[in-house]
Amino acid sequence: MKALIFDFDGTLANTLPVCFYAFQTVFNRYDERDLTDDEIKEMFGPSETGIIRENLSHADKDQAIELFYEKYSDSHRRLVDSNEEIIDLLTYVKDKGIKLGIFTGKARRSLKISLQELEMDGMFDVIITGDDVTNPKPHPEGLQKALTQLGVAENEAMFIGDSNADIEAGLAANVHTVAVQWLPDYQTAEFDSKPDSIYKSVNQFIESLDHRT
Structure with a gap:
């Protein structure tokens, strides 16, 4: 990965x-x-x-x-509270030499506010926002742009999200698609499309990465 x-x-x-x-x-x-x-x-x-x-x-x-x-x-x-588990996850991934990206429906302006407030600014190799696509999720356009900019193939990438639209976009882009419900508020309780995997805790996800990298 x-x-x-x-x-x-x-x-x-x-x-x-x-x-x-x-x-x-x-x-x-x-x-x-x-x-x-x-x-x-x-x-x-x-x-x-x-x-x-x-x-x-x-x-x-x-x-x-x-x-x-x-x-x-x-x-x-x-x-919005800062989440140390998420920061630890991002740091862990970067330390492994894995590239980090964001594909969000948010506008770049609001994402910038959040990244600065949560001290995540500068952690990502690519950021694709709702401003950067013609077709929003569940269309895979944003993921395809991210893969191109990162220079990685579909089978070398993973997309992680909390909504039906995320899962459908990931599956349509042919990347390993992960559903998460690890924060107090998430968008989807039951997924319409079956993700490749699902995690309810950050630590469980990190353990799975150990087996993939």
Whole structure:
């Protein structure tokens, strides 16, 4: 295994609470709609800007997008805890000489906020965001771009995610596809498509890597 590519929200960081809060603030203020977490999950796929542009009725979408990023940034430290197990995992992978990547539906702007807040900035060899693809997950376009930029073959890479869209994208890209439920908040409890493997703890995943590298 030469490369590990991770989803971000719900996989590398428990950022779903801050995503929900920022979206709920936007839709309440501009559309006077009180959305549940599950209703917001149903919108996932495009980047945050795409979600607002596609789902907000209010005409001033640019201002709503700015409010989203304001709330996301201001509330990040309050709603998102750093996870030492995840940092240890990333450090372990880098020390093994395995390349690290991110393929996320997030916009680059919000991902940058999270990476800086969680002290993950500079740890990844490639980052593909929702801004970088024409076709969002479950389409494999983002994974295919990541593989090309990393210079690794399909059978040399692994994609790790927490949602149905992640699993479908990984399987469509013909990479080893891992489902994880190791953070307090994750997107999918039961996967529609069967991943190659599933892990409920970071340590269990690290042990499996020992047998592959």
